Amino acid sequence: MFVRVEQEHGEGSGPRFLVARRSKRWREIGVITLACLVAVACAGCSKSADRSPSILLRHEISPQPTRIGPATVTIRLTDIVGKPVTAAQIAIEGDMSHPGMSPAFGQAKELEAGHYQGQIDFAMAGDWILFFHITLADGRKLDRQVSVPAVRAN
Amino acid sequence: MGRFLLWRHSRTLLQIPLLLVSIAMIVQGLVGPSLAPKNLATVLTWVHFRGALVLFILCAGNFFCLACPFMAVRNAARRLLRPRFNWPVWLRNKWMAVALFVLILFTYELFDLWSSPWWTAWLIVAYFLAVLLVDGVFKHASFCKFVCPIGQFNFIASTLSPLEVQVRDGDVCVTCKTKDCIRGTRGLSRTVMSSPARAGQTSVAYKGLSELVVIQRGCELALFQPRKVGNMDCTFCLDCVHACPHDNIGILSRVPAAELMVDLLRSGIGYFSRRKDLATLAIVFSFGALLNALGMVSPVYALENWLGKLLHVSHEAPVLGLIFAFLLVVEPVMLLSFAAWLTRTIGGSRRAILPTAMRYSYALVPLGFGMWLAHYGFHFLTGLLTFIPVTQSALSDLGIRILGAPRWTLTGLPVRFVQPLEFGFLILGLAGSLLVAYRLAEEDSAEHPMMAFAPWAAVCLLIWASSIWLMLQPMEMRATLMSG
Numbered sequence: 001m002f003v004r005v006e007q008e009h010g011e012g013s014g015p016r017f018l019v020a021r022r023s024k025r026w027r028e029i030g031v032i033t034l035a036c037l038v039a040v041a042c043a044g045c046s047k048s049a050d051r052s053p054s055i056l057l058r059h060e061i062s063p064q065p066t067r068i069g070p071a072t073v074t075i076r077l078t079d080i081v082g083k084p085v086t087a088a089q090i091a092i093e094g095d096m097s098h099p100g101m102s103p104a105f106g107q108a109k110e111l112e113a114g115h116y117q118g119q120i121d122f123a124m125a126g127d128w129i130l131f132f133h134i135t136l137a138d139g140r141k142l143d144r145q146v147s148v149p150a151v152r153a154n
Numbered sequence: 155m156g157r158f159l160l161w162r163h164s165r166t167l168l169q170i171p172l173l174l175v176s177i178a179m180i181v182q183g184l185v186g187p188s189l190a191p192k193n194l195a196t197v198l199t200w201v202h203f204r205g206a207l208v209l210f211i212l213c214a215g216n217f218f219c220l221a222c223p224f225m226a227v228r229n230a231a232r233r234l235l236r237p238r239f240n241w242p243v244w245l246r247n248k249w250m251a252v253a254l255f256v257l258i259l260f261t262y263e264l265f266d267l268w269s270s271p272w273w274t275a276w277l278i279v280a281y282f283l284a285v286l287l288v289d290g291v292f293k294h295a296s297f298c299k300f301v302c303p304i305g306q307f308n309f310i311a312s313t314l315s316p317l318e319v320q321v322r323d324g325d326v327c328v329t330c331k332t333k334d335c336i337r338g339t340r341g342l343s344r345t346v347m348s349s350p351a352r353a354g355q356t357s358v359a360y361k362g363l364s365e366l367v368v369i370q371r372g373c374e375l376a377l378f379q380p381r382k383v384g385n386m387d388c389t390f391c392l393d394c395v396h397a398c399p400h401d402n403i404g405i406l407s408r409v410p411a412a413e414l415m416v417d418l419l420r421s422g423i424g425y426f427s428r429r430k431d432l433a434t435l436a437i438v439f440s441f442g443a444l445l446n447a448l449g450m451v452s453p454v455y456a457l458e459n460w461l462g463k464l465l466h467v468s469h470e471a472p473v474l475g476l477i478f479a480f481l482l483v484v485e486p487v488m489l490l491s492f493a494a495w496l497t498r499t500i501g502g503s504r505r506a507i508l509p510t511a512m513r514y515s516y517a518l519v520p521l522g523f524g525m526w527l528a529h530y531g532f533h534f535l536t537g538l539l540t541f542i543p544v545t546q547s548a549l550s551d552l553g554i555r556i557l558g559a560p561r562w563t564l565t566g567l568p569v570r571f572v573q574p575l576e577f578g579f580l581i582l583g584l585a586g587s588l589l590v591a592y593r594l595a596e597e598d599s600a601e602h603p604m605m606a607f608a609p610w611a612a613v614c615l616l617i618w619a620s621s622i623w624l625m626l627q628p629m630e631m632r633a634t635l636m637s638g
Contacts, residue, residue, distance in 0.1 A: 100201035103191065124630070127269075153630060
């Protein structure tokens with residue numbers, strides 16, 4: 001509507017003016033489309049967690065099957081040749097797959113060389129994800145993540 | 155507040171923060187942490203947005219539509235592309251929106267949208283694209299009125315709101331000649347006004363000439379204020395407030411749910427009692443509330459596994475489809491038909507069964523809203539502070555540490571404080587539904603209102619008891635329903 005009015009009465013009237021307006025419009029549409037494509041491209045660039053292969057983590061949760069309430073998490077840390085990794089600090093964090101739920105926290109203590117144990121409280125039934133935030137003796141930090149599906153109601 | 159809302163750019167000012175938040179949610183949903191509780195897209199969408207929405211509707215009105223970020227983008231796009239077509243006549247109803255509403259509920263359960271930041275981000279992107287596509291092609295607010303599932307949710311829920319955009323004095327409208335509230339205010343465009351040849355001349359001098367354009371929209375949803383009844387289809391956009399030359403329209407208080415008790419000719423809508431699509435929306439809204447909450451409690455997993463074994467299927471879609479069909483079609487049809495038949499038989503109603511069921515279906519809306527409030531209010535209040543560590547984490551990922559390290563221990567109110575509120579919402583919903591049903595029964599059967607009311611009271615009590623049972627079930631949040 002504005003274009004039509006300007007064509008009739010505006011200072012920059014005439015077909016050339018209209019072409020300029022249209023080309024500007026298409027340029028703007030192009031920019032918006034490009035922005036959308038960049039967003040799509042970004043979708044493939046998700047940040048990955050630190051998954052250093054030099055440290056291996058095995059874990060066990062008891063009791064099995066996992067139920068609402070406190071659970072014992074046993075962790076074994078070894079290096080790539082199977083040697084126990086000692087003197088590490090391991091913080092355990094439990095999150096539900098649904099946002100807005102209270103996370104659970106725990107700290108694992110070293111019982112023997114490379115063998116750690118901690119407690120975590122599953123407050124609700126459902127799918128949980130455990131994060132192990134590990135600080136090695138040399139100060140390196142690692143994160144490991146394991147899923148604990150279908151924690152059952154009592 | 156009133157002065158701010160009267161300001162012409164108030165809507166834009168409310169939309170901009172939500173638009174920025176939406177962009178942040180899309181970006182974090184696509185490139186941020188894949189775990190839902192640590193991503194803004196999922197936390198803000200499924201915890202805060204839904205909860206704030208229903209609480210705002212309960213306490214005030216349809217303020218989300220007022221601040222809708224999708225409309226901000228649409229308005230900006232309409233400066234580039236002017237729609238040419240009118241929305242097709244055969245689609246001028248709520249059927250498509252109801253179908254999309256059901257589809258969203260279904261995909262929410264099937265794909266566990268709440269657990270996927272990536273899919274949540276794409277849902278928001280899809281919403282923006284759909285708005286641009288529909289309102290880029292079709293004139294007026296076609297998307298809001300005929301397509302938007304969130305909008306339909308807001309429209310039907312806001313029939314229970316205490317605020318409404320209303321005419322202050324009906325007599326002023328009787329003498330009004332221009333009807334700007336629906337037609338819009340016309341005047342000279344800025345370009346013409348700034349032209350040296352026109353400088354100093356008023357728009358009045360040009361009335362009737364081709365350069366008069368709409369400088370302030372009237373209602374894009376075809377609600378003519380003097381004949382508008384209630385909040386149905388009102389987006390609180392305030393276009394009519396700004397367009398009225400007599401300052402005769404405002405946001406006024408009213409009795410919540412009162413509009414469900416009357417069957418007047420409503421501008422842009424018609425009669426509630428004759429709108430099958432609206433009655434269906436009311437039914438889907440009410441029973442959908444139960445269905446949506448059912449997806450979060452332990453018994454549904456046992457039910458799905460049992461159905462899967464019975465039907466020899468391992469995929470969730472057909473089993474979920476069966477549950478949806480039962481709870482959104484079979485159960486409402488059976489309950490409402492039986493209640494309508496009883497109303498006719500023992501209550502002395504002269505209506506046929508279908509119109510009776512349609513008319514009384516609106517009485518279930520308060521109950522449904524009570525359930526939505528209990529469900530979404532629970533997540534909102536128990537997860538109230540979770541956006542803080544997620545925002546801290548998002549900024550930290552960008553190298554901005556002004557908010558400090560994420561405090562993941564921040565959550566919200568303890569469940570023991572929230573649970574009484576949930577029951578309060580359900581009791582409020584039951585009281586509202588019983589009141590509406592009784593008023594409808596009085597209108598329906600002046601001689602035996604109690605007899606006409608009794609079947610609907612029984613339906614309301616049954617739904618309410620189901621809601622209470624649901625709330626007492628242990629919650630179970632699983633992203634893999636049929637894995638055993």
